[in-house]
Amino acid sequence: MNVAVCVKQIPDPATPGSLGSDHTLNRDSKLILDDSDAYGVEMALRLVEAAGGGEVTLVSMAPNSEVSGLRTGLAMGAHKAILVSDPVLKGSDALGTAKVLAAAIKRGNPDLVIAATESTDGYTGTTPVQIAELLGFPSVTFAKKVTIEGSSVKVERQTEAGYDDVACSLPALITVTAGVVEVRYPSFKGIMAAKGKPLEELKVADLGIDAGSVGWAGAGQQIASVTAAEARQGGEIIEDDGEGHLKIVAFLEQLKVI
Amino acid sequence: MPISKIWVVAEAADGKVTTSTLELLTWARATGATVEAVIADDGAKVAAELGAFGATTVHATGDLGGSLPGAPTAGAIAAAVAGGAPDLILLSQSYDGRDIAGRLSVKLDRTVLTNAVGLEVEGDNVVAEHAAFGGAKIVKATFTGPGPYIVVVRPKSFTAESAGAAAAAVSALSVPDLGATNGATVTQRHVEEHTGPKLDEASLVVSGGRGLGEAAKYSMIEDLAKALRGAPGASRAIVDAGWVPYAYQVGQTGKTVKPDVYIACGISGATQHMVGMKGAKNIIAINKDKEAPIFGIADLGIVGDVHKVLPKLLEALQSR
Structure with missing residues (x-):
């Protein structure tokens, strides 16, 4: 059972982000593993453990040969990582990103591909399914629970009304929602072991992809403008002196909610 | 080429069209000369409601026999586009809407703009607005290259208003053989009982x-x-x-x-x-x-x- 996990290394969401003059996200500061992706890594490790063997491969695309987020995933227990890092990738849209990741994933011939439902920074939310289509795989998005049964994967998929049981043939791609598994913390041993794990860095040319179909050249979109959103004014702030709830009651009365 | 023909990918639950679909139709009919709906369901059940909000035709695949809608719906739309492409395809930012958009994007080799909270037509292009940095910034993006343009719109971006128009004509949309990509099937639905209003519709x-x-x-x-x-x-x-x-x-x-x-x-x-x-x-x-x-x-x-x-x-x- 071999699983590829798409992971994104993003600027720390705790620090305010900014856009460069070309409207791309500034990614010069230290990048970290997107929290959303930690669930996918955890899920992959559990599935491989349950299957009694196999490998978890992390696949990522990033500028500047950034690997700190990949090291986090390797420290959790992933077996190896592939990073596609190339200056020509700057400006890639979701489709361009999917083309690159799909080509990198294909090299490993996995039984299952796992991704988050969306990244925390760009939150486009289409890249995983685009990858599935490019690979010719079926996909099940918004998975809450995943088990492998023979040559198929059984998924509990989040819906508006509750959830669906979905059966899907392998190989397949799934996206997992946050909070579905408890993510392990990398142990000291894991962190040390991660330093020696294989981390392959590839260029776009290594993947047989035409540079004109990715990056700025291949992007099917452009940013027309970036403006500050209308600010909302704060109102009355009071310290709770034991009667704070009455303020809320009065406010709700005034709004005729009660 | 101006934005003249718009397709809205409709969704329905228990025969009732979702509010976000109706929002998209309301925007579309104020914008395009021709507005048509596409649905991965029985078209007859929803033709009246889709028509009332502005769709003149609903292209319906009929029941998908349990398939997850993403792959078959995108496959059917891509096949239909080859025989008369719309200028713009709108989808709801929903569990299924994103699946359809992702697949369609690859099939047509067109980019997709998601999380739109505002839409405008500027000349021959579409300008989609989305929030960045937690809503501190508003980013407006346009398409480069040829259409059809694909935009996924967040619910509540527009207000749904009925035009009181006649029921949409139902046209059969066939789903091509999709091979392995259509390998995901719903085996059982679980409805979790909720008392009270839905989160995104509650006052x-x-x-x-x-x-x-x-x-x-x-x-x-x-x-x-x-x-x-x-x-x-x-x-x-x-x-x-x-x-x-x-x-x-x-x-x-x-x-x-x-x-x-x-x-x-x-x-x-x-x-x-x-x-x-x-x-x-x-x-x-x-x-x-x-x-x-x-x-x-x-x-x-x-x-x-x-x-x-x-x-x-x-x-x-x-x-x-």
Whole structure:
């Protein structure tokens, strides 16, 4: 059972982000593993453990040969990582990103591909399914629970009304929602072991992809403008002196909610 | 080529068209000369409602026999595009809408703009607006290259208004053989019983965050929502912690809500959360940290402990 996990290394969401003059996200500061992706890594490790063997491969695309987020995933227990890092990738849209990741994933011939439902920074939310289509795989998005049964994967998929049981043939791609598994913390041993794990860095040319179909050249979109959103004014702030709830009651009365 | 022909990918649950579909149709009929709907369902059941909101035709695949809709719907649309392409294809930012958009994007080799909260036509192009950095910035993006353009729009971006028009004509849309990509099948549906309104349609929302301290305390949020006939919601932090399912999440990576009243309990107001709720008419926040960003947008802020304020508030409401 071999699983590829798409992971994104993003600027720390705790620090305010900014856009460069070309409207791309500034990614010069230290990048970290997107929290959303930690669930996918955890899920992959559990599935491989349950299957009694196999490998978890992390696949990522990033500028500047950034690997700190990949090291986090390797420290959790992933077996190896592939990073596609190339200056020509700057400006890639979701489709361009999917083309690159799909080509990198294909090299490993996995039984299952796992991704988050969306990244925390760009939150486009289409890249995983685009990858599935490019690979010719079926996909099940918004998975809450995943088990492998023979040559198929059984998924509990989040819906508006509750959830669906979905059966899907392998190989397949799934996206997992946050909070579905408890993510392990990398142990000291894991962190040390991660330093020696294989981390392959590839260029776009290594993947047989035409540079004109990715990056700025291949992007099917452009940013027309970036403006500050209308600010909302704060109102009355009071310290709770034991009667704070009455303020809320009065406010709700005034709004005729009660 | 101006934006003349628009397709809206419609969704329905139990034969009733979703509100976000009706929002898209309302925008589309004010914009395009021809508005048609596509649905992965029985067209006859929804033709009247889709027609009333502006679709002249509904291209329907009929029942998909349990297939997850993403692959077959995208396959059917891509095949139909080859025989007369629309200029613009609109989808709802929903569980299935994103699946369809992703597949369609690859099949047509066109980019897709998602999370749109505003749309305009400028000349021959479409300008889609989305929020960045938790709503602090508004980014407007356009397409380069040829159409059809694909845009996925967040619910509540437009107001749905019926045009009172006649039922849409039903036209059969065939699903081509998709091989392995159509390998996902729903074997059983589980409907979780909800009393009270849906999160994204409720006129009052009570949301809980990390300040609740532990999963068991989320019951306070549910109780308060029930007492006020509203819907319970959550910040990403407690969804990530596994306290409540993803469907409860309000924010950038969750649902956008625009209720009359939003009550944020133990939520600091990370940008990720604010983008999903700052469109509320009135915001009440309870948080023990007076520096919490949520107070910057609250109409009424109570600096206090949710464990003390909420029980008293509930008691006061229940004794009325």
